[in-house]
Amino acid sequence: MSVANSRPPKTAMLLAQQIVADINRRGNRVGDRLPPERLMLEEYNVGRGTLRESLRFLELQGVIRLRPGPGGGPVVQQPDSTALATSLTLLLQFENAPFRTIAESRVGLEPIMARLAAERMSEEQLADLKASVDTMKLHLGDQRVFLEENKRFHDVIAHGSGNAMFGYLVDALLDILDGSAIGIDYPEVRREAVQEAHAQIYEAIAARDPLAATEAMSDHIDQYMRYAERKFPDVLDEPITWAH
Amino acid sequence: MSVANSRPPKTAMLLAQQIVADINRRGNRVGDRLPPERLMLEEYNVGRGTLRESLRFLELQGVIRLRPGPGGGPVVQQPDSTALATSLTLLLQFENAPFRTIAESRVGLEPIMARLAAERMSEEQLADLKASVDTMKLHLGDQRVFLEENKRFHDVIAHGSGNAMFGYLVDALLDILDGSAIGIDYPEVRREAVQEAHAQIYEAIAARDPLAATEAMSDHIDQYMRYAERKFPDVLDEPITWAH
Incomplete structure (x- = not known):
């Protein structure tokens, strides 16, 4: 099946770790916007699917919130339990x-x-x-x-x-x-x-x-x-x- | 950005809960194969993107393993910590x-x-x-x-x-x-x-x-x-x- 044929989840997890490390390094606070997709794809040199999977994972962990609509994108959030x-x-x-x-x-x-x-x-x-x-x-x-x-x-x-x-x-x-x-x-x-x-x-x-x-x-x-x-x-x- | 414009993660989480409930109901054991994608799409009446996201989530939780290749698909796994x-x-x-x-x-x-x-x-x-x-x-x-x-x-x-x-x-x-x-x-x-x-x-x-x-x-x-x-x-x- 197609899910199984796509890249291993490990890549997305490593990217998620990198994104969190960068949130930390930049000293981002709750409410800060992360760079737009276009910049992230360039900076991390990954495919759109991998980036999307990483961001979804971080959203499920409560670490970011994905704001819908034009001008939207990932915003740093305080995770809860x-x-x-x-x-x-x-x-x-x-x-x-x-x-x-x-x-x-x-x-x-x-x-x-x-x-x-x-x-x-x-x-x-x-x-x-x-x-x-x-x-x-x-x-x-x-x-x-x-x-x-x-x-x-x-x-x-x-x-x-x-x-x-x-x-x-x-x-x-x-x-x-x-x-x-x-x-x-x-x-x-x-x-x-x-x-x-x-x-x-x-x-x-x-x-x-x-x-x-x-x-x-x-x-x-x-x-x-x-x-x-x-x-x-x-x-x-x-x-x-x-x-x- | 496109991630933000797609369906809310809540749908994928509800589907993941349903899949786990069905694993339970069927009495599936570690190593059992879940139904192929085609059947799941029909049974749960969801889009391919939502199903994919649910299965990825369950894979990250260690509850299933996604076997690659033809004849592959989700296999029940014992989660660890x-x-x-x-x-x-x-x-x-x-x-x-x-x-x-x-x-x-x-x-x-x-x-x-x-x-x-x-x-x-x-x-x-x-x-x-x-x-x-x-x-x-x-x-x-x-x-x-x-x-x-x-x-x-x-x-x-x-x-x-x-x-x-x-x-x-x-x-x-x-x-x-x-x-x-x-x-x-x-x-x-x-x-x-x-x-x-x-x-x-x-x-x-x-x-x-x-x-x-x-x-x-x-x-x-x-x-x-x-x-x-x-x-x-x-x-x-x-x-x-x-x-x-």
Whole structure:
């Protein structure tokens, strides 16, 4: 078939690496336009098909955005965790891994991040965390707000860990769980317990107490896991799939 | 430019999801051939450009391999951590994250994996781990063998954790460190210390003692971090880049 007969993807990947290296070398920032196609074809001395494939790849990675229309072209963009979540999901799907895999990895990761966050979180991030705890408390009756604030709380801590790997990884894991709509339900009594746990974790982080933050987060996430195992074992057994 | 004027990548991604869902539904295994292009175009009712883009994307994710030539076409493949490492590297590069980020995340992750491995590792994986410890001891004078066994040791533990997310994540982190050739050097006295630490971790895992395994791994990885910070701070400060 024609796809198989075209040049190997390796060329396009090497070109993509070169384009990223040049973005770096030029000190390009988010929003900067890259050179037009005509110039790129000359500069990199490649065919149109290869260039197109490289740019598409970088677009899928979230590193550029391709603006349509005349005068359009590639614009540098801040990547988010979407591509990471896709790669992880495909790997887990091919291993027939259940959703328990994601939940369990959060049991391992969240306490570490709470510890680092207690040591490093900025005052601004701390204010964000407090706002999340307060908003959740104010809207305990509203499941939608609850789920949003639940996600935001763990997200702020992940990025507050000062380790970008943990930050994006947790974004990706929360994306996979979210996208799944696997439906772990939170009745109001559970929501209250979660809100209280969040308040306790916040206090430990605000007090810059890494040990207390680790323990409060461990308790919280262990409780979540026990709750999910007791009430929704079938959900945790569901295989992870990319296509919902 | 023409790339920007073509259909949005979203169509190709939705098609890629559909193709993966169908691989799943049919129960395809690694090595199975997917339908030829002609049939796929009909079945999915898409244009050749969209199909081509989807298949390329799945190839870059390592989910299929495109065999060239007549009678060629897409073949189902077992994905590895390459695409995951690429996505992570790009995210970290855009954050100007230093190599310390990777080292630090291993400080957090390795003890958890050692604990899970002590609980779950199969006898076969345990034999692999023992073989790695023994091989390293026999070839302490050979830096190449040392580095290989060092990687293998941590890899076996990551996959022995029984959590596929941790397994692939560590593969990706080791890939990023490896690909960097950032050159953290191991003189013979360090190699001996590493070998002894590996032997101790192995003993704890073989004894199915999660606590001892966690502690032995914590000590080992903290020591590595302290050594790297003392001897190679500039290396840890180097920004992570995809293109080396």
